[in-house]
Amino acid sequence: MAIQMMALALQVRNESCQIDLQPNTVDIANTSYVKLVRSAKLPSGRTYRYVFSPPTTSDKPYILFMHGFPDSSYGWVNQIEYFTRHGYGVIAPDMLGYGGTDRPDNLESYRLTTMGSELVGLLDCEGIDQVIGVGHDFGSTMLSTLNIYHAERLSALAFLTLGYAPPGTNLRLVDLEAVNNQTNALLGYTVFGYFVYHNTEEAAAAYDNHLDSAYSLWFTNNATYQRDHLAALGGVEQWLSEDRRAPYGGVYVTDVVKE
Numbered sequence: 241m242a243i244q245m246m247a248l249a250l251q252v253r254n255e256s257c258q259i260d261l262q263p264n265t266v267d268i269a270n271t272s273y274v275k276l277v278r279s280a281k282l283p284s285g286r287t288y289r290y291v292f293s294p295p296t297t298s299d300k301p302y303i304l305f306m307h308g309f310p311d312s313s314y315g316w317v318n319q320i321e322y323f324t325r326h327g328y329g330v331i332a333p334d335m336l337g338y339g340g341t342d343r344p345d346n347l348e349s350y351r352l353t354t355m356g357s358e359l360v361g362l363l364d365c366e367g368i369d370q371v372i373g374v375g376h377d378f379g380s381t382m383l384s385t386l387n388i389y390h391a392e393r394l395s396a397l398a399f400l401t402l403g404y405a406p407p408g409t410n411l412r413l414v415d416l417e418a419v420n421n422q423t424n425a426l427l428g429y430t431v432f433g434y435f436v437y438h439n440t441e442e443a444a445a446a447y448d449n450h451l452d453s454a455y456s457l458w459f460t461n462n463a464t465y466q467r468d469h470l471a472a473l474g475g476v477e478q479w480l481s482e483d484r485r486a487p488y489g490g491v492y493v494t495d496v497v498k499e
Contacts (some may be wrong), residue, residue: 294329380400
């Protein structure tokens, strides 16, 4: 009976979702915010893992942090520590397909409107009416989607790396080619070579077969490797095929995340 009562205490139900106060956190066990992590099964059936800390006073807002690619809520570790320390409410999910959140196989699940509705469902789950939305990289695209379809849930917006994407924005291969040609002419190198490679059938298997090589390139502490081998057309493909390693580490990514 005591075990059953404890299990119930670790799960909170409301009309729209089921919150698990003790989800699997083995991958982030040594992070500074692990005790703030919970998960929620939403009405859509998806389970999202996220960092949650309520504001210390009623005049402090919630901040919704949305990470980009290839990242997780850990990308906000410094912001989580800072804003919780100063009494702000924080909610920082692992976005769909990342970290401890569900990873559906069907592409339709990753529609921006679908994921936007699920993020709103997560806010509903926690009883949060409005947030300050902060997006980085692809998280900025999600923030744009929230602003288009659920503007009433946002009191303010902050875009990092990428700006606002208006309705109908679509990134096509022809657009990538134009951008790469332009940056090559202006800077002497392309910037989205990896985008082109990621659109091939071979990319996923190559990443699976050379994860250490990929991690070292994506999270190197020497940015010239990313310029020369990640942003360059054909660079990632050659890098992975040769199973190369870049200098790894620095202040942003730790061994905790690598593991």
